[in-house]
Amino acid sequence: MNTKPNSKFLFSVTLLCAFLESHVSLAADTISENQSLSGDQTIVSAGGMFELGFFKPGQLSNYYIGMWYSKQVASEMTVVWVANREIPVSDRFSSVLSIFEGNLVLVNESKTPVWSTNLNSTTNSGSVQAVLLDSGNLVLKAGSSNNTSEPLWQSFDHPTHTLLQGGKLGFNKITNHTQILTSWKNLEDPAPGFYSLELALDESNSSILLWNRSKQYWTSGSWDETSHTFNAIPEMRLNYIFNYSYVTNENESYFTYSPKNPKIVSRYLLSASGQIQLLRMENSKQWKLVWSQPRQCDVYASCGAFSSCKPTSLNYCKCLKGFEPNQQSDWDLQFYSGGCSRRTGVKCGNAAGDGFLEVNSGSFPDNRQYEGFLSIESCRSACLNECQCTAYGYDNGCSIWHGDVLNLHEVEANDGDGRTLYIRAAASDIKEKRVIKPSLLIAIVSTITGLIVVIFGYFLWKKTMGKKREHKKNHNESKSKFDVGGGKDDAELPIFGLRAVVAATNNFAEANKLGEGGFGPVYKGILAENQEVAIKRLSKRSGQGHEEFMNELKLIAKLQHTSLVRLLGCCLEDEEMILIYEYMPNRSLDKLLFGIAQGVLYIHKYSRLKIIHRDLKASNILLDGDLNPKISDFGMARIFGINQNEANTNRVVGTYGYMSPEYARYGHFSEKLDVFSFGVLLLEIVSGKKNAAFYRFEHSPTLAGWAWELWKEGRGMEVIDESVRETCQLDEALRCIHVGFLCVQEAPDDRPTMSLVIHMLQGNESTSLPPSKEPTFSTHRNSNPVRSSEMPTIFSHNSVTMSLPEGR
Incomplete structure (x- = not known):
């Protein structure tokens, strides 16, 4: 990546300033000679995909020339390339990007060149212009914009932290030029960060390497020519919508990719935390994470102390209950390694009222001290009475932890592969964060629901019996509640009179018929309380009968779930067998x-x-x-x-x-x-x-x-x-x-x-x-x-x- 121009430009500053006295209007996607870009001016690619101009990523008055997706593509600014990432300018209205002596040059408010394409001007005879393409490639061309010859310079050869569709990650064997991704320092500073991604320069090792400064951090594994994927990235095999290519010949070696559907918008990002992310644009103009490597939760202590890592989330780190980030500003920038600390200090001993909060982790942290085969209560007491103990766990014996707790991986509470770790916490945090266990919550909800059903059933019983008392005297099955089982936990259902069902369906009118299955026809009905219901009537021609009717009563009456249709009651009268359900208006x-x-x-x-x-x-x-x-x-x-x-x-x-x-x-x-x-x-x-x-x-x-x-x-x-x-x-x-x-x-x-x-x-x-x-x-x-x-x-x-x- 070319940054600060060489000294040959400095003597021409005065001449360059003369060009800047008047800004000539720009073509939509082009900067030509005798034209310049400054302030809020931008150029936009011909198809409206990308925009280029000055932008400010953070709170400081640091401005950069960059490229981002236009508003018609992304709802939020997504920068994909930065020119002067190491040397920002402080005044975008006094700083100018223009063509000078065959190069694209950025000068700051002091009229000092801070970035240039740095081409040898002797090779750039004739007119030159910079064109922003819909691929996200900024190209410097000789002659008119429709010139199809090789570009003099292109941003695809100098990527920053993003690899766009059709871009390359590799090296040129003729010029020894490499295409490397380098992370930003953080979300507000595009200067080169700690991480870099490059193709292995050893041709016997056809892989991609991720570096943390000078140390190898991760490898993609070797390229598999059969599956057209890297061996250590199984996610690539599951992405049916992308084509991946690894090319090597006498001139160059590189990796590139493209979607099978040209309408798909995607990008590879090397994040400030060292994660390679493949993202694609959804219809809502929001980015969706397709896959990432390395899984950030696999990087030791990536979230710092007293925090947990959840690999399925973009903001993958979160502090444990009772803890907060040591540096909130770092966390806001998705830089988590500083970890978390307690909101409230803990005291030593049982008398303090302190206790423990449960954390479900994929595995125990590795810096534990094994205490032997104590009971779980003894394990808890051992930690509580030891002032330096920060956590305990029980897994075929007692383990306790001193100091920082690192490398927790968040899992769901009902995940059978997880481990329960008990983190020491202040009494105030325990009270604040106390939650009802799911089993207790279910019991409470079930009890309340049961009471409501009983009360509702009682009034419905009185109403039904008042109207049907004389008619039902001679019917053994006619009772206010229908017993659908034989055990103490079996359910009872309200029974509806045939007259009410006939009225609700307008005498089973064809216009109210919703459909018909093996059981019989189903009708839409409206009860006296204007409640819409679905009424299923056993057909006398049906091959099904009393057995299936009773089977459905027994099952549905006992099952309650948001994804099961609710049975409201039944009707057994004059040889009719009818089930009454909640109505589903969308069929x-x-x-x-x-x-x-x-x-x-x-x-x-x-x-x-x-x-x-x-x-x-x-x-x-x-x-x-x-x-x-x-x-x-x-x-x-x-x-x-x-x-x-x-x-x-x-x-x-x-x-x-x-x-x-x-x-x-x-x-x-x-x-x-x-x-x-x-x-x-x-x-x-x-x-x-x-x-x-x-x-x-x-x-x-x-x-x-x-x-x-x-x-x-x-x-x-x-x-x-x-x-x-x-x-x-x-x-x-x-x-x-x-x-x-x-x-x-x-x-x-x-x-x-x-x-x-x-x-x-x-x-x-x-x-x-x-x-x-x-x-x-x-x-x-x-x-x-x-x-x-x-x-x-x-x-x-x-x-x-x-x-x-x-x-x-």
């Missing part, structure tokens, strides 16, 4: 992906009952007024014991196309059946195509088979629904497709659990996904999961639930 889910996985995980793992739904499909996912998804229709669901993982059935039920092969063929099912169904649903949502639509194509009997063929050929983007392909986040859509393939693998053991599915869907691009095998039913040999002699009507339209008899 069933067709193309949008929401939090369905959370609801499935809840019934598999966290509900009072372990349940396999067995009929998860698009028409059984309903959307409320805020487009929140709710899982419905538990008529086919099965309850598992807490320790039960699988079961067999002689009666295969569900919807063809969503059934896993082991269930459709042999009646064998587990939670992996719901995972398979979720995978089909996921592929339907992303592609905007129904699985049933593929049964008529011999070459591709399923949606998964069609998608897999495109995926294998590197055409995964063609799977995405055309209507959203240009506007969606492509990497996220492709990740959903990948997860869908993992869910529909033939062997149940190869499919992920729902908790892992959620982790993969919610994780960022740095979350590794395992490779997927060919999905089941993707070839013609797998297209008949149920023997045709036993299943004469083989096709379902993915809307009607079917009961499939299966011989054993």
Whole structure:
């Protein structure tokens, strides 16, 4: 990077000043001879991508010539290149950038040159102009701006802390010039910082090296020509939207990258903290972190003392409870190594009222002192009574820590791989930060909810009984509450009279019909209190009956979750069997992906009952007024014991196309059946195509088979629904497709659990996904999961639930 010009410019200062007496107006993207740029003047690239001019990054009156994304691209100024990063100017109106003697030169308020392109003017005969391109490359050209010859100078050869699309990180073997990224000192000072990133100069070592001053800090690993990625950066393999290249020939060696879709805006940033970040622009004009290396939390003590590191956050360090940054100004600049200190000092001994705050960390700090096999209470007392003890932990024995606690990695409290560390804290901080444990909070909420239900049920009972007392005398099932179980914890539901249901649906009018499934038709209804409900009426033609009705009552009445449709009551009168649900105004889910996985995980793992739904499909996912998804229709669901993982059935039920092969063929099912169904649903949502639509194509009997063929050929983007392909986040859509393939693998053991599915869907691009095998039913040999002699009507339209008899 050229900075201060050589002495040959100094004698020409007087001549240069003459040019500055009058500022000639600039072309939109060009600075030509006899023109200059100063004050608030800028040039903008032809397509409006980049802008160049004076900017001030911090509170000091230090100005720099820099390049940033225009407002039409980024909502906040994002500087990608700085000319005079080591020598700022103090007055942008008196400082001028202009063409002089074949060079681009910046002079300060004292008319002293502080930066120049430093070309030998004897080689620059003829007119010269500087042009800002839409690639973010500032080029110095001889002649007119449409001259296509090699530039005399370009900013791509002199990057600062950012590598733009099409830029290079490498070195020229002819000129020995290198392209190196160098971090800023901090967010407000673009001067060269501690960290630099460069291509290994040893040609036998095709890797990128990150340096902390003169010490090697990190390496990318060697280049893999097969995968076109570096071995130590697995995240690169998961980024389906970028092309990476490592080029070496007799003239140069370099690394470069570009997005497959030219509309994507992205950049590599070497942050002031020494982290390499790949960022891409979202539709909201905000930057999104795609991946970063090295994972900052893997760098020892990167957050300093008494703080924790969270790798999924851009502001990855935070002080522990009861602590605050030693230097808040450093933390504001994302410089965290100074760490944190206590807000309130602690006293020695039990009498002081001090205690401990829990911290969940991925591992214990390594500077611990092992105290042996004490009980956890004895371990706590040992630390509390020792004035220099700052923390204790218990993991097959007691450990205590003295002095600073370093290198904590933040994990969720329910993460099974974490460790609980007890940090010593003042009594005031403990009281201030005391929180209700989740288990206690759940108990309190459940109790309050139960009281509300009881009170509401009582008044509803009185109202219902008052109106229906005479009519219900001769009906054994007619009581104010319907018992849906036999145990002490079983739920009771309000019962509605048939007259009220008929009135709510206008006598089951066709105009109020929302749809129809295997159970029967579903109607929209309005109760006397103007409450909108969905009313599901068992059809007399239905293959289902009392067993499915009772099954749904038992399950839904006991389950409460934001992702499950709520059952409000039922009606058993005049041989009618009717279920009354909360109304979902946005009907069933067709193309949008929401939090369905959370609801499935809840019934598999966290509900009072372990349940396999067995009929998860698009028409059984309903959307409320805020487009929140709710899982419905538990008529086919099965309850598992807490320790039960699988079961067999002689009666295969569900919807063809969503059934896993082991269930459709042999009646064998587990939670992996719901995972398979979720995978089909996921592929339907992303592609905007129904699985049933593929049964008529011999070459591709399923949606998964069609998608897999495109995926294998590197055409995964063609799977995405055309209507959203240009506007969606492509990497996220492709990740959903990948997860869908993992869910529909033939062997149940190869499919992920729902908790892992959620982790993969919610994780960022740095979350590794395992490779997927060919999905089941993707070839013609797998297209008949149920023997045709036993299943004469083989096709379902993915809307009607079917009961499939299966011989054993």
